[in-house]
Amino acid sequence: MRLFLCEKPSQGKDIARVVGATQRGTGYLSGPEVCVTWCIGHMLETCPPEAYNPIYKSWSLDHLPIIPEDWKVEVKPKTATQFKVVKKLLGQAKELVIATDADREGELIAREIMEYCGYRGPVHRLWLSALNPESIRKALLALKPGQETFYLYHAALARSRADWLIGMNLTRLFTLIARRCGHDQVMSVGRVQTPALYLTVIRERAINDFVKQPYWEVEVTLRAEGAEFMAKWKPQGNIVDAEGRCIDRAQADQALRQLTHGQAMVTAVDVERVSERPPLPFDMAALQEQCDHQFGMGVEETLNIAQSLYETHKATHYPRTECPYLPESMLKEVPTVIAALGKTDPSFVPLLQKLDLTVRSQAWDDVKLAGPHHGIIPTTEAADISKMSENELKVYDLIRRRYIAQFMPHHEYNRTVAMLDATGMVLKAVGKQIVVPGWKVLFTRDVEAEGDEQAQQKSQHLPNLQSGQACGIQSAELKSLSTSPPRRFTEGTLLKAMKNIADVVEDPRLKAKLKATTGIGTQATRASIIKGLMQRGYLDKKGRSLSPTSAAFALIDTVPSMVKDPGMTAIWEQASDEIEAGRMPLETFLKGQSVWIGKLVEQCSQLTLSIDQPPSPPCPTCSAPMRKRNGKNGPFMSCSKYPECKGILSLSPAKKTRKQ
Structure with missing residues (x-):
């Protein structure tokens, strides 16, 4: 029997229709010498620390680092029934076709089950980019040998185990450090989530530290060839900032007085034909x-x-x-x-x-x-x-x-830049005339076609100006403006920053290396990472804007740079690529991760982590900070030095403080 192992039931049904597996069974579809079954995403998960040693059920700095020698996985309770179906069919199969999603995670889902169940038969890989019948038939004619995609499995396993090592050890480490300071919040740390959070903290501090700087613009309305158009005064000399904006109000007022009447002479006209190719399909x-x-x-x-x-x-x-x-x-x-x-x-x-x-x-x-x-x-x-x-x-x-x-044709337009002189004052007018609408007719709102909406709103069609031509000044307006702070991240812009991580890395050598990578996280994980940061209380979302909480600032200020540095995380992603290519053994990568984790635990165990929140009451026994716990009778406060000190404060007003 040839067994197709899919990632989801819907995927299995699509493939079953094409391979002739029309007979329904519990958790599978079958036909002559063929069977199609499916997982429900990951049906196995890496065991928690206490599966390796019961003492790990309680969190203690003395237990860290936790480094498994032989990694264990267990069946998820929610998918146990379907797992039994898959295991039984694997035992009956003479040939296996991996038909999970064509990526690292899909490879991991299938091969971790094969490994757990001890399947040792022939393996092929169905590589699908679409689930319509024609695409499935085409892929069936081009089955890959199983060995060709084996290292995708190791790359995914490397990511999964590295995430476990960092998450289990550093989350416990920094949570315990926070408890010493009287905070009861779990301080979740992750290989990708912490650098992503770091980006938001950097941005928030840039916003908080930003000092508005005033500047002034003079807009002049001119008339030529029976049409009006707008030009801007271009200030010169030491009255401008690095962006060429006037920072001297007195000079701007003087320019306004000079530009309210009279004429401006055209000194130069430059017309450039711009051709914009259609945007690429989406990733x-x-x-x-x-x-x-x-x-x-x-x-x-x-x-x-x-x-x-x-x-x-x-x-x-x-x-x-x-x-x-x-x-x-x-x-x-x-x-x-x-x-x-x-x-x-x-x-x-x-x-x-x-x-x-x-x-x-x-x-x-x-x-x-x-x-x-x-x-x-x-x-x-x-x-x-x-x-x-x-x-x-x-x-x-x-x-x-x-x-x-x-x-569709390229979008083409003429961009005209005209320079004018008004009694020694320099003016600049910019115009745009569409010649070939081309592909932009598809996007009526020009929302995705134009990168700068403000510039689009101010685009104008200039009259046919010639050098030496006189233009009458109709009016002038002084605009008092100020510089703007950076914008807070939205989910979309944070995701973009995670992908284009080289843009925020300062080290030039590291930046050069990262130009060729896809950033931190993957297309499959970035969305869940951002969601997780919000669920764990690290990010607040107001409208579309994301802002870090006090817990986020406390964590980022405490963890060492190698944990939060986006560049370092992206380098780890490159290591995954090396594993996928078969150039780095999985064991070599995990050994390096284990050594690194051990050094981090040793270096950080004496740190302090202070969250900006109301102070905890002192322990009635030893005066150490208390922390909130949840017991079978509801929440209560216990000494942060538990179990050495067992002082307790009841949160119920009806009960008095008691000591043990």
Whole structure:
């Protein structure tokens, strides 16, 4: 029997229809010499510390570091029933086809079960980028040998075990340090979450430390060729800051007086034809950023919707991709995809008929393909948009428009810069005239096409100006402005910062190395990391803005730089790439992590961690700070030196303080 092991039930049903497994069983589908079963995500999990030694159930600095010699996993209680089905079928299988998601985590889900159950038979890999029948049939004809993707498993295992080592040891370490100072909050520390939190703390401090600086602009309205246009005064000399803004109010007032009447002479006119290529198809991060910006969607919501478009609606390709480029081999599918888009939504047919399907945009480039997956695009089969929710349709619409844009002309416009002289005062006017709308007609609001909305609002069509031409001054206006602090992160911009981590790393050598990486975290984990920071009380969300809490400041100020430094974390991601490529043994990586954890515990065990919150009451026995605990009769305060001191304060006003 050939057994297909899938990641989710929906995935299993899609594959079963194609391979002829039509007979239903409990937790599987079968057919002649073929069976399809499925996991429910990760059905195994790394055991907690107490599984290695019962003493680890209580948290103590004396127990750290906790470094397993032989790693243990256990079956998750919620998926135990389905696990038994999978284990039984693995025992009967003569051949296994791994059909989980085509990435590291998918490989880990399948191979950790194979390892746990002792499967030793032949293994093949089904590598899917879409779940529509045509894509499944195509992948079945190109099964990979199991060994070809084996190191994906080790790369995922390295990440999982490194996360365990850091999370279990450093969370206990810094929680215990906080308890010594009377705080009862669990101080969660993570390999990726702590550097991500560090980014928000840096930003918040930059906002808090920001001092507004006033500056002034003079806008002048001129008239030429029967049309009015606007120019700005360009101050000169020592009255400007590094950005060329006037910081001298008296000089700005004087300029205003001189520019309220008279004429300005055109001294130079420069016209440049600008051609903008269509934007690339989305990778997951770009899609999450766009949905955050345009619709206010959280990054996890966007990820879930994209996964639904892939799994449930079969409308798009695999979404958890880091790469926006497309393989050149998919050019032959273009007519089929465009025809499917017309069947999906007949209102698009007039637009689709105008496309030039012979155009080859920058998106089709084998050289720039990075990783196992390409950009998110529609599939070759029609989808039923009537079954999509409102938000699903919004996300699908973004994806299909990015694809359609690849077959439309470049957006072209003339950018005109005119310099004028008004009795020695320099003026600058900028104009924009669209020549070929091109692909931008797809984006009527220009929300994603324009990077600077303010600049877009101020764009103007200048009259046909010539050097030496006189323009009449109609009016002038003085604007009192001030510099703005950095903006707080939103979910989308924090995700972007995590991906483009080289932008925030100062060390030039490290920055150069990180240019080629995909940052910290993965497309599959960044959304859950941001959500986790909010759930753990490290980030507050007001509107769309994220701001760190007092606990976040306390943790970031206490942990050593090598734990919170985004550059260091990204270097670890590079180590995962080395493992995936087979150039670094898993054991070598974990040994290095274990040594590093041991040194951290030794260096940090005497630190203090103070959170800006009301002080805890003193212990009635030894005067040490108290901390809040939850008992079977409700919350109470106990001495932070427990079990050495067993002083207790009841939180119930009806009970008196007691000592033990």
